[in-house]
Amino acid sequence: MCGIVGIYLKNKKYNKQLGKLLTGMMNNMASRGPDSAGFAIYNKSSKFKYTVCLQKNFELKNLKKILKSKLTNTKYKLIADHVVIETSSKPEKNNSNFKKYSRY
Amino acid sequence: MKHLLNQKKTIPILKNIQDIDLVGYGKSIEIFKQVGNPKDVVKKFSLDKFSGSHAIGHTRMATESAITTDGSHPYSTGEDECLVHNGSLSNHNNLRRSLIKDGIEFKSQNDTEVAAGYISNSLKNKTSLKETLTNGLKDLDGFYTFITGTQKGFAVLRDEIACKPAVIAETKDYVAIASEFQAMAHLPDVNKADIYEPKPGIVYSWGS
Numbered sequence: 001m002c003g004i005v006g007i008y009l010k011n012k013k014y015n016k017q018l019g020k021l022l023t024g025m026m027n028n029m030a031s032r033g034p035d036s037a038g039f040a041i042y043n044k045s046s047k048f049k050y051t052v053c054l055q056k057n058f059e060l061k062n063l064k065k066i067l068k069s070k071l072t073n074t075k076y077k078l079i080a081d082h083v084v085i086e087t088s089s090k091p092e093k094n095n096s097n098f099k100k101y102s103r104y
Numbered sequence: 105m106k107h108l109l110n111q112k113k114t115i116p117i118l119k120n121i122q123d124i125d126l127v128g129y130g131k132s133i134e135i136f137k138q139v140g141n142p143k144d145v146v147k148k149f150s151l152d153k154f155s156g157s158h159a160i161g162h163t164r165m166a167t168e169s170a171i172t173t174d175g176s177h178p179y180s181t182g183e184d185e186c187l188v189h190n191g192s193l194s195n196h197n198n199l200r201r202s203l204i205k206d207g208i209e210f211k212s213q214n215d216t217e218v219a220a221g222y223i224s225n226s227l228k229n230k231t232s233l234k235e236t237l238t239n240g241l242k243d244l245d246g247f248y249t250f251i252t253g254t255q256k257g258f259a260v261l262r263d264e265i266a267c268k269p270a271v272i273a274e275t276k277d278y279v280a281i282a283s284e285f286q287a288m289a290h291l292p293d294v295n296k297a298d299i300y301e302p303k304p305g306i307v308y309s310w311g312s
C-alpha cells in the first residue's frame with residue numbers, strides 16, 4: 001500500500017503550523033504504511049543545510065569535533081538520530097572543502 | 105548501514121566520516137526518516153514543531169525492498185529534491201542499469217530510489233520538472249502516484265491507469281494531496297476546499 005501526503009502553502013498564513021498540519025496527515029495515513037515513515041520539510045535558509053543520520057554509538061559531539069575546523073558559521077540541530085548541519089560553507093567549486101558535484 | 109544518499113561521496117568533507125549517512129541537502133530541505141509506526145516516527149522527530157513553506161510525507165508498507173531506514177522514503181538524490189512513491193515499478197532493474205551507465209550510483213535495491221535518480225538525472229540536464237515527469241510516463245513502467253519536491257514547490261503524477269489513489273484539496277491558502285481524503289480531514293477550511301482527483305498521466309505542479 002503505502003500512504004503519501006503533501007502540503008504546499010500558497011501564503012504565509014500557516015507557515016508556523018506546517019509541521020502540525022503534516023503530522024495530522026501522516027498520522028491519518030499510518031494504517032496504509034505501518035513499517036516506516038519519513039518526511040521532507042522545506043524551509044528556506046540563507047545558509048546551506050545537510051541532514052545526516054548518526055549511526056549507533058556515534059555522537060553529535062564527535063561530529064562537531066570533526067567538522068569544527070572545516071565548516072564556518074555552523075549550527076547543529078539534533079533531533080533523535082538525525083542532525084541538521086546549517087552552515088555558510090557551500091558544496092561548490094569555490095570552496096576548497098567541497099568539490100563540485102560530479103553527479104546529479 | 106549503507107549510505108542513504110549517493111552524493112555523499114561528492115561532498116568530501118562528509119565522505120570521510122564513516123559514521124554518518126547523508127539523508128538530504130540543500131538551501132531549504134530537511135529530511136527525517138526512520139523504521140517504525142508513523143505515529144511514533146513523527147513524534148520522535150517532533151514534526152509538529154516544524155515550520156516552512158511546503159512538506160511531503162510518506163508512510164511505508166514495504167514491498168520491493170527490506171524494512172530499513174535506507175528503504176524508507178523520501179528519497180533525495182539531488183539538491184533540494186525529494187520523491188515519495190505509492191506503488192511499485194517493474195522495470196527498475198533495467199532502468200538502474202542504464203542510469204548507472206550515465207554515471208549514477210545506487211546504494212539500495214529500492215525501486216523508488218531508481219525513480220528519484222531518474223528525475224534528478226533529468227533535472228541535471230536542465231529539463232523542467234514537468235517535462236521530466238511527462239517523460240517518466242514512457243520510461244517508468246509500473247504503477248505509481250509520485251509526489252516530487254523541489255525548493256519551490258512540488259509536483260504530482262499518477263500512472264496512466266491510475267492504479268494508486270490520490271486526492272487533492274485546494275483552498276486559497278494551500279494545496280494538499282494525499283492517498284486518501286481522511287488524511288486531510290483536519291486541515292483548516294477543508295470543507296470549503298476545491299476537492300478533486302488528479303487525472304491519470306497528467307502532471308500537476310505548484311510553485312515549481
